[in-house]
């Protein structure tokens with residue numbers, strides 16, 4: 001019959017937003033709910049306009065049920081929610097239905113993001129992940145410098161260092177920070193052309209331009225950006241003509257006082273098969289690394305992610321100690337940590353159980369096994385010599401004075417406990433000592449551990465430092 005009417009009004013949506021903000025938490029609300037523009041209800045379907053498809057899918061997957069539940073409480077006709085990207089950039093109005101108040105003008109907040117999309121398309125940048133914002137980035141000692149540098153660049157003022165080179169191991173937040181810079185600039189400096197793409201995409205665009213004989217367009221396009229961000233630059237190492245073009249683009253932008261932000265999995269000097277002139281160019285600006293996470297940072301990240309999960313599973317109970325356990329045991333990368341938490345919440349909700357240690361052990365057995373830290377004897381020796389403030393060469397060397405012998409035995413004991421090395425192997429790592437010496441050392445520390453609280457404490461501190 002085509003019967004359609006808008007029952008839930010913009011005003012009611014406004015009120016509902018306040019409730020949603022309380023339910024999902026401020027960060028989630030600002031990232032996901034606030035940018036939604038309510039377009040009306042028709043035939044039982046509540047439609048929201050979203051700036052990007054990615055966002056629509058994410059909101060639908062993560063908040064769809066919650067939204068439907070809340071909207072249905074306000075308007076019992078609603079059976080479904082739908083998220084669409086309005087064509088033509090600006091959110092379109094849903095047809096106003098008879099008797100119902102016309103929806104208000106679309107939320108102005110939605111506009112900058114929506115308006116940014118077409119420009120992005122023209123430049124063929126990679127889409128930005130809406131979760132990767134500054135306010136969802138947890139700052140700790142290992143990443144505070146990188147975060148501060150990213151913040152500075154995101155202010156978009158005079159270029160003080162160029163490029164900003166962020167590097168670090170897998171899943172430590174490089175992409176997150178780059179997207180956060182791009183989001184921030186889009187919002188605060190919408191007049192700037194911000195282009196974010198991976199080095200791989202740079203290469204494909206370059207190859208395509210060569211093939212289609214559109215090198216001039218390619219050059220013009222890349223030289224017209226105000227801020228260029230290239231993720232995972234190590235990808236172009238060894239790809240000669242791409243490197244060449246990258247070098248020219250880079251120089252042109254630096255000459256034009258345009259900000260460049262690059263990420264890599266290691267420092268510029270350490271990237272193999274990267275031309276020296278590019279290395280030295282990359283080193284000209286500010287090179288900062290994201291250090292491996294420490295226990296506190298991992299716990300902080302978990303706590304912030306729990307807030308987001310709670311919005312989706314408000315009834316789930318989380319026993320104290322579980323997050324601490326995960327932060328201690330999963331020290332590889334943040335992506336794995338996040339995945340573990342997501343799995344834990346999903347599993348707990350599926351089987352209707354409280355999230356406790358048993359559940360964590362059951363449901364994350366594979367991740368926990370894979371994340372078992374492989375501590376090396378060298379690391380142990382280094383940590384022990386730092387802890388006791390002695391030289392590494394003395395720890396390993398032949399001197400037998402007590403001030404060296406005790407730390408040496410501690411290191412041997414930890415090597416036995418934390419690695420799979422045999423006694424003879426450990427002996428060899430300690431300046432070619434005999435395995436009976438190692439055995440004696442291990443035994444001695446075992447005894448002391450029970451009798452001497454200082455030794456027990458040292459061992460605990462060292463073990464945590466090594467495993468954490």
Ligand SMILES: Nc1ncnc2c1ncn2[C@@H]1O[C@H](COP(=O)(O)OP(=O)(O)OP(=O)(O)O)[C@@H](O)[C@H]1O
Pocket residue numbers: 131132136137138139143168169170171172173174175176177232265301334335338
């Ligand atoms: N400090 C942090 N606070 C919150 N989330 C973080 C933090 N660091 C990393 N993450 C999350 O961890 C995941 C992996 O981060 P990201 O993709 O930025 O890593 P990366 O360093 O670019 O890794 P890769 O080397 O794989 O490209 C993302 O979901 C990101 O949001």
